Amino acid sequence: MTTTPADPAERGRAARKRVPRSAHGRWIPSVERPDPVAVLERQGRDRLPELLPVRYGRMVASPFAFLRGAAAVMASDLAVQPHTGLTVQLCGDAHLLNFGLYASPERAVLFDLNDFDETFPGPFEWDVKRLAASVAVAARENGHEDGKVRRAAQEAAAAYRVNMRRLARMGELDVWYERIDVESLLPLVRSARHRRRAASQLTRARRRTSLQALGKLTEVVDGRRRIIHDPPLLEPADAADTATLRKIFSDYRSTLSEERRLLLDRFRFVDAARKTVGVGSVGMRCFIVLFAGRDADDPLFLQIKEARKSVLEAHLPSGPYVHPGHRVVAGQRLLQSASDIFLGWMTGPQDRAFYWRQLRDMKGSADVAGMGPADLLAYARLCGTTLARAHARSGDRIAIAAYLGSSDTFERAVADFALDYTDQTTADHTALVAAVMAGVVRAEPGV
Structure with a gap:
């Protein structure tokens, strides 16, 4: 039987009866709400203990x-709310700083989602709410008045709605090929000051390559190129870790397509180091590996990051991927308009899952902390537009x-x-600060 666009549209309208659109405005924490510090502590039990502070x-x-580090806390909060049942491949952690610039394989600089550690199939509105909450928290932190x-x-969610309706009218291939090219965005920036700022960010992103990382992250020791020692953020891998990385490299290589395996084989292993990254990811095992191609001035940096279960998995039906690294890679390929050519996964020692990607490939992010109301409004709109495009690739865009x-x-x-969730986040942050002051958890600020 042929399915017409009216069929999914009817499913979307039927979802309003289960969860009216106005119902998304409610946030009243339950008396049984888990303690946020306890949630974070449970999450840290299998992480490197020396990095938890x-x-x-x-x-x-x-x-x-x-908020950036508390995706698990917000996941449990969203899970107790009624949801639409309109499923997409969620980013799972769609806050403002998980959007940014990167280079496509064709070397165009794109704007898109750029973090997929928590990606998982789930109700579309969970990503929209996390994005909107991050906008509100950032705006209040920047001193914006409540109306702004x-x-x-609201503008982040409005951009999502308007663009999802636009995408619903498009054909399948047109939706799949949709992308946000930064070059096409620049002429749309209204003021000269904002254009200069955007152009400056684009210039910085284009400079963030493996060659630039070579000068920043390495030094020559006894005539050999080595990754610098900058503990606890960057520590050269010991002999055991280096041997393990060399051993598991072939497993990772097998998840790439044939032509990319051929390209990777043109590089040779030089050095490896353990690297501390992000906020929510701190304590998870992460390495960077330096490879050299034609000569020492032809570098490639790959990042190997541990993959765990998504924070969403405890609250949603099982997903299609058993291997956490495969889940991250498949989710990224589905959500991004173009993905890293070296994206792959494998299983390491103690059956720990990892995924591999380039460390730097013209990546860049916005300075949210420095944004005034007009800039943040425009950025929120851009992120909402981007999220709609990502969701439209995997979900029923017509129903949504x-x-x-x-x-x-x-x-x-x-x-x-x-x-309301901004107030909750402020209270949760205060609870963490109190736990640190009481010695319940140990923190090392400024690292």
Whole structure:
């Protein structure tokens, strides 16, 4: 039987009966809500214990920093709310700083989602709410008045709705090929000051290559190129770790396509180091490996990062991938308009899952902390647009568009949620600070 666009549209409208769009504005924490510090402590049990103080030190810096590291806390909060059942491949951690610039294989600089550690199939609105909450937390932290905080959060959700409805009218291939090319964005930036700032960010991103990393992260010791020692952020791998990385390299290589395996084989192993990255990821095992191609001035840096179960998995039906690294890689390929050619996965010692990618490939992110109301509003709109494009590749965009409708009901509700969740995030951040002051957890700020 042939399916027509009207069929998914009807499913979307039917979802409104289960979860009215206005219902997304409610956030009242239950008396049974898990203690946020306990959630973080459970998450840290299998991480490198010596790095947990760094994680907490980064999270106590501000409510926004706390939000970045507390994806597990928000996942449990979203899970107790009614959801639409309109499933997409979620980013799982769609806060403002998990969007940014990177280079496509064709060397165009794109703007897209750029973190997929928590990716998992789930209700589309979970990503939208996390994005809107991050906008509101950032806006309040930047000193914006409440009206502008609300407007920025609402604009992120509005951009998502408007663009999902636009994508619902497009053909399958057109949606799949949709992308946000930074070169096409620059002429749309209205003020000269904002254009200069955007152009400067683009220039910095284009300089962030393996060659630039070679000068920043390595030094020559006794005539040999070595990764620098900068503990605890960057520590050369010991002999055992280096031997392990060499051994598991072939397993990773097998997950690449044939032509990319051929390209990778043109590089030789030079050195490896353990690297501390991010906020929520601190304590997970992560390495960088330096390879050399034609000569020492032809470098390739790959990052090997541990993959765990998504924080969403405890709250949703089973996903299609058993291997966490495969889940991350498949989710990234599905959500991004173009992905790293060296993206792959494998299993390491003690059956730990890892995924591999380039360390730097023209990657860049916005300076959210320095944004005034107009800049943050524009950035929120861009991120909402990007999230809609990513979700449209995997979910039923026609059903989601029909659910969202043509009015602003959904985004007004999401803005209400975002403001309430900003208060919750501030309270949770205060609880973590109190736990540090009481000696319940140890933090090393400023690392």
